[in-house]
Amino acid sequence: MGKKMLVWIAGAFVLVAGVGPAAAWAQKGPIKIGFLAPMTGGAAQVGKDMVNGLTMYLDEVGHQIAGRKVEVIVEDTQGKPDVALTKLRKLVESDKVHVLAGGLFAHVGYALAPRVDEYKVPMLYPVMAADDLTQRKPSKWVVRNGWTSSQPSHPFGEWVYKTLGYKKVVVIAMDYAFGWEIVGGFQKSFEEAGGQVIQKLWPPLGTADFAPYLAQIRRDADAVFALMVAASALRFPKQYQDAGLKARLPLIGGGVTMDEFVLPSLGDEAIGTITPLIYSAALDTPVNKRFVKEYRAKFGKVPSYYSETCYTTGRWINEAAKAIGGNVEDNEKFLAALRKVEIPDSPRGPIKLDAYGNPVQNIYIRKVEKKDGELWNTVIHTFPAVSQFWKYKPEEFLKQPVYSRDYPPCKYC
């Protein structure tokens, strides 16, 4: 079908656009996308999910965007900033890509941004979520079409207080910037609504045994907010249950604690956990249902938010390139077009960028449930069109320091 479609599109294109410009573009060759992701090492599977998402979209459009062929060059960052920088140089200077995308870890995002600005090649950040990339240290050439870490936490904090009625919450989160930002956003809005964070525990990244922390959790709390990533997300819920805590203190947390990347590997101990994120594979819309079905058929697993954001990245590039008639060589125009993209019907819902270059998008409150023997993040509430600043005025919000271990301070600890 791909080939047929290609011929079809090419034919239609020649008819509509005439031969002249087509010939000119043909001389320029394909639109080149440089994609950076970890393909080896501990995060290789996440990198694969990312590439799969992009590939799936490009397959759908027959690797044709705005009438031009698309070529994707995937480079392995090994999850390390210095390697990512080297590969960035390679993609820009040797491969002469027109647009860049990808990246997984926050430090890679911070390392790449200044160089991307120097090269003046637009780069999409579908996954890297560090707040300041679109808040206090924005880059002109970086277009974040993913999310900021604290974005889902803001509405969630208030919702937890008002809807779940929890008054006192204990936080246990991975001790690094991503964890601080997710916790910070939650604490800010939860406490403004009237709640109290009464304890903050910060186990280091890669903690194998949570027992010393679990034993410290204050039993006078109403719930525990957890932020775990990757392998920690795998082991935390079980240890939480075995310590006898699940029955007493309900578990809520950051979205990646229960994302679709770890969910298939979890057991019944995860059931009932409530987390917010920009996406859920269980999202009940026709677009998402089709996306999940086809992704599963193609790659044999449920798409994670890594897959969805990178799938949408393909769409994003397509929309921008179409808007400027495929003339991606004009980098300034291309960048402007990338910033103007609005997608009303992505699998995760409608998306457009705010003035700071971060998506305004739906935040889904999700509850882990078991359906047909599989765990899913059932959406129990949707906050439509949430910006990274939520209900705050950007100028006001930016006056506060970036969320950290000690900000907001723990007033009720």
Add this chain to the structure above:
Amino acid sequence: MLPRHRVIGLGIMLLLLLVAPPFLSSFLLTLLTQALIYGILAMSLDLILGYTGLASLGHAAYLGLGAYSVGVLTTRHGANFWVTLAVGLLLAAVVAAVFGLVALRATGVYFLMITLALGMVIWGLAHRWVSMTQGDIGISGVPRPDLGLPWSLAKGIPFYYFSLAGFLLALWVLWVVVRSPFGQSLVGIRESESRMRTLGYHVWLHKYIGFIIAGTVGGFSGVLWGYYNGFVSPADVELATSVEILLMVALGGRATLLGPALGAGVIVLLKNLVSVYTHRWLLILGAVYIGTIVYAPEGIVGAVRQFAKGVKPEPLRSKA
């Protein structure tokens, strides 16, 4: 002092390094720059590993100290190149002086393990001392140094020559050290500690000074590394980096100075260039590790020497 054919060989290598840049793609040029900087680091390790016979598993710490000096001082205090250089070298020297006190109580595998532990302490600090290092997100936005030269070091080719100058300087310093009576006594210690002791040498002090020099030169490579990447993060001081430096030295040839630099070049190219063609590059890197030990235990330089001259290289087996 040197045999003529080696002078000619070195001359050709230097000439190639000098004239190559305009003919290389900018990607290859950046790899070559990286190779030079890692070359300095590998040569500095060679001083204690090759010449003194002490295998350190924590040498990446000095790369990190130099790089963090640059990161912190430039982004927060607007320091110029000379200040960052002075602080970077001094910090590396001081840390090496402290670590040396602990590590040099041991030899062989114990030395390996202790340096590993000390390296992990630096890694822990890089992660944990957030107010200083910004933790895992690292320090970004380090500007390239401005030396008042007519060429901007922000460009690839000038920075390459800048790194080359740094490389030659480090090479010269280490060369002087290993050729000096002090360097000769280090080799003597490697061969037989007890004999040197009997001869009245203060063995521990020799090792200690060698350890500090190696750390300081390692810090120098870190300063360049910080400027080169414009970014510093805990990834620079990982255990894997320390092991990689060991490999560079072994692959190039211990106690040859230029060998380890060559080894650094091979590994940098392998990591960055081969991974462009295949995501299975780790298999190849693993094979290089094993192949080096099996087929070229004296490294590339040793193998070439043996092949070309039929001469047996010096025995370099360090004592357990």
Add this chain to the structure above:
Amino acid sequence: MEFWITQTFNGVSYGALLFLLAGGLSIIFGMMRIVNMTHGSYYLLGGYVGLTVIWKTGNFVLAILAGALTIALVGLGEYNAFLRRLGGQELGQVLTTMGFALIFQDLGLVIWGGDPYTIPAPAALSGSYQIGELFFPVYRVFIVAVAAAVAVILWVVLEQTRVGAMIRATVDDAEMARGVGINVPLISMGVFALGAFLAAVGGVVAGGFVGVYPGADFEILPYAFVVVIVGGMGSLKGAVIGSLMVGLLDNFGKAFFPELSYFTLFAPMAAILAIRPTGLFGRA
């Protein structure tokens, strides 16, 4: 009181886990003076093999045995083909075993993919014993039991049997051992295989607790080294006490000084090394 009981139990069970990770390393390191960077890979591959077996058969015990035996063979191959010739060359050993670690890491990724898994433990081992307000997870008790069993078996074999005497003789003085007719190469191979075997047992048992995922190999390696260093290289007693000490120190350190959690592991080690470079029970 509750706090002390819970945290002591946690510390002991964490120590038991560390013993399973580090026991094999300690044996290979202590008896053969080989710095084995492949140890983490044995652990991870053992976990993966166990995982495959448990998916196929659902039998936990079989998974442990299959994982351990497979990895013992892998270790034997590595030792025979490469390490045997590198006696006394610690640099050669480090680099060779590191090379294998990289190759195994990538092979693991190719064969099992990069998704994180946990080893599904039998129902009998899930849940918790509850005594009053205190919870004791069954699986943690199980880990303690396995570690204790391994320690006792090793002690009996090494100290009470003829084979053990031969091993000790080989370690103390290979020349002499050869002289009295001990098959030194065979003993060395056996010891190395035993170390790999134990690592893989650790991989399957700990896999039910910490998971099996890419990167686990290099994550556990420093822990194993810490235990071996603290306890002293080359003594079973050192490995046992080292594990317990590190487990308890780390646990109480995290409980009392959570803000120092990155250092609760490495700081005691640095302190001990500064005083005794060969570890608590090490033989110089």
